[in-house]
Amino acid sequence: MDHVTGLERFSLNSATTKHWPLPELVAGCVEAGVGLVGLWRENLDALGPDRTAALVRDAGLRVTSLCRGGFFTSPDWFDDNRRAIDEAATLGAPELVLVSGGLPPGSRDLDGAREQIAAAIGTLVPHALAAGVRLAIEPLHPMFASDRCAVSTLGQALDLAERYPVAAVGVVVDTYHVWWDPDVWRQIARAGERIACFQLADWITPLPAGVLLGRGLPGEGCVELGRFAAAVDAAGYTGPVEVEVFHEAVWNRPGREVLADAVRGYRAALGASVH
Amino acid sequence: MDHVTGLERFSLNSATTKHWPLPELVAGCVEAGVGLVGLWRENLDALGPDRTAALVRDAGLRVTSLCRGGFFTSPDWFDDNRRAIDEAATLGAPELVLVSGGLPPGSRDLDGAREQIAAAIGTLVPHALAAGVRLAIEPLHPMFASDRCAVSTLGQALDLAERYPVAAVGVVVDTYHVWWDPDVWRQIARAGERIACFQLADWITPLPAGVLLGRGLPGEGCVELGRFAAAVDAAGYTGPVEVEVFHEAVWNRPGREVLADAVRGYRAALGASVH
Numbered sequence: 001m002d003h004v005t006g007l008e009r010f011s012l013n014s015a016t017t018k019h020w021p022l023p024e025l026v027a028g029c030v031e032a033g034v035g036l037v038g039l040w041r042e043n044l045d046a047l048g049p050d051r052t053a054a055l056v057r058d059a060g061l062r063v064t065s066l067c068r069g070g071f072f073t074s075p076d077w078f079d080d081n082r083r084a085i086d087e088a089a090t091l092g093a094p095e096l097v098l099v100s101g102g103l104p105p106g107s108r109d110l111d112g113a114r115e116q117i118a119a120a121i122g123t124l125v126p127h128a129l130a131a132g133v134r135l136a137i138e139p140l141h142p143m144f145a146s147d148r149c150a151v152s153t154l155g156q157a158l159d160l161a162e163r164y165p166v167a168a169v170g171v172v173v174d175t176y177h178v179w180w181d182p183d184v185w186r187q188i189a190r191a192g193e194r195i196a197c198f199q200l201a202d203w204i205t206p207l208p209a210g211v212l213l214g215r216g217l218p219g220e221g222c223v224e225l226g227r228f229a230a231a232v233d234a235a236g237y238t239g240p241v242e243v244e245v246f247h248e249a250v251w252n253r254p255g256r257e258v259l260a261d262a263v264r265g266y267r268a269a270l271g272a273s274v275h
Numbered sequence: 276m277d278h279v280t281g282l283e284r285f286s287l288n289s290a291t292t293k294h295w296p297l298p299e300l301v302a303g304c305v306e307a308g309v310g311l312v313g314l315w316r317e318n319l320d321a322l323g324p325d326r327t328a329a330l331v332r333d334a335g336l337r338v339t340s341l342c343r344g345g346f347f348t349s350p351d352w353f354d355d356n357r358r359a360i361d362e363a364a365t366l367g368a369p370e371l372v373l374v375s376g377g378l379p380p381g382s383r384d385l386d387g388a389r390e391q392i393a394a395a396i397g398t399l400v401p402h403a404l405a406a407g408v409r410l411a412i413e414p415l416h417p418m419f420a421s422d423r424c425a426v427s428t429l430g431q432a433l434d435l436a437e438r439y440p441v442a443a444v445g446v447v448v449d450t451y452h453v454w455w456d457p458d459v460w461r462q463i464a465r466a467g468e469r470i471a472c473f474q475l476a477d478w479i480t481p482l483p484a485g486v487l488l489g490r491g492l493p494g495e496g497c498v499e500l501g502r503f504a505a506a507v508d509a510a511g512y513t514g515p516v517e518v519e520v521f522h523e524a525v526w527n528r529p530g531r532e533v534l535a536d537a538v539r540g541y542r543a544a545l546g547a548s549v550h
Contacts, residue, residue, distance in 0.1 A: 103497050107497070108497045108498065108499050109499075110454070110455070110497075110499070114457070141417065141418065142416065142417050142418070142455040142456070143416065143417070143418040143482065143486070145454075145455035146455075146478055146480055146496075146497050147480050147481075152455050152456070152457065153457065155457075156457050179385070179420075180385070180417040180420035180421075180427050181417070181427070182389070182427065182428065182430075182431050203421055205421055205422045206422075206484060206485045206486075207418065207482070207484065207485065207486050208484050209481060209482065209483050209484040210481045210482065211418070211481075211482050211486060221421075222378055222382070222383045222385075222421050223383065224383050224384075224385070
């Protein structure tokens with residue numbers, strides 16, 4: 001990586017440029033001096049895990065994380081998560097991001113869903129350790145608690161992770177999901193080497209219907225992104241900073257432009273904070 | 276109140292039937308055996324505070340709370356909140372619900388906004404005590420942290436309230452806002468006599484654009500409403516249970532029907548829990 005660009009830790013999460021085909025995304029990153037990418041399992045659909053891994057590797061890029069495992073409250077969670085771990089290993093992604101799942105259809109048993117998630121993670125730990133892939137529990141914003149992820153705070157994610165070795169289970173700090181939490185600074189300090197991935201997205205309003213696609217590029221919203229970057233650094237985190245933004249309007253723009261804006265926003269927000 | 280109906284603690288918050296004119300709402304409540312109503316300041320626009328108070332009182336109803344003071348990060352918060360306290364006193368509403376406000380325009384200083392809220396509440400305490408109206412801090416769901424209320428958890432609300440006498444500052448427990456919080460049961464127990472109001476609304480998805488009008492009537496969603504009612508009871512709360520639902524589709528139905536559904540949902544959800 002080129003130290004002049006200051007992009008040593010910048011990683012483009014492919015969900016930010018959802019409609020950019022992977023070969024073009026890889027070329028675009030190389031051209032922009034970006035050496036790190038976060039991938040989603042749907043990125044493997046076209047070429048399969050092995051050829052996708054080769055495509056990325058041959059361009060000199062590294063995969064920082066694979067999204068996603070999880071959805072532990074669905075019936076087929078076990079086989080699907082074993083496959084996800086294997087795919088992460090094939091890609092050389094050290095972290096598999098877990099979106100743990102919400103309430104099963106018709107259920108009101110939030111505690112039960114949380115227990116189910118805890119049990120499922122425990123079940124996967126041996127396989128993750130054997131594959132050399134860390135399970136990275138991502139707390140999602142509480143507005144997703146019923147339908148996507150019953151793990152709603154960093155504190156909860158750490159309570160789950162700390163039952164297992166650091167090499168087996170970590171947590172994701174995504175600014176979009178945790179920025180509101182008055183306890184988040186204490187939890188980031190507590191997290192230390194459990195921090196498996198640090199993701200940047202900004203909070204903007206009004207939220208769109210369904211609320212999934214309402215994220216802003218870094219700098220567009222109201223989150224103290226630099227403060228978060230400084231906090232994870234202070235906790236000892238030296239890993240990638242993934243920009244991960246889901247927004248219809250962002251997706252409809254050319255990937256190259258979005259990447260340039262993501263880099264610009266990253267630099268503006270974190271320039272003074274990331275070392 | 277008629278003990279046979281089991282509605283001694285049921286209160287209709289007028290925001291649930293937003294387009295029902297107050298005289299009709301009052302008549303509809305009397306007809307349905309409902310003796311308690313939660314009002315909003317906009318309900319006073321037509322008749323003014325004194326005549327509104329007389330309308331409600333003459334029908335034999337009691338006002339359980341007035342919504343809302345707050346928005347402490349706006350420039351005119353002081354005068355507006357003094358007026359709100361006075362209006363609550365005129366109505367005989369023992370509790371003024373506070374929606375504390377989010378970030379000022381362009382600001383990213385969430386801690387600063389929270390400090391501003393704390394200071395404003397302290398400033399209002401003497402006036403509230405003199406008026407015999409309790410300031411009821413309502414934590415809002417974290418999805419409103421930037422634009423409506425930077426107080427996002429019951430724990431935060433209690434941290435603010437406990438600086439002042441119980442008679443001056445309490446908290447609102449609204450199931451819609453706090454249902455996701457893994458710490459909420461402990462915080463309800465901690466709250467005890469600080470619980471100024473207990474409000475019922477259900478969590479349904481998908482959320483609509485803007486997310487304000489996405490609530491479900493009791494029983495339509497995934498919240499363990501009976502468990503919440505039992506928890507506030509166990510904490511010593513003996514006050515009203517307000518049904519407060521904001522939803523475009525609910526607003527477009529006749530008030531009488533909505534009230535009947537609210538009563539039905541209340542009974543189904545809480546029948547075994549509220550004493």
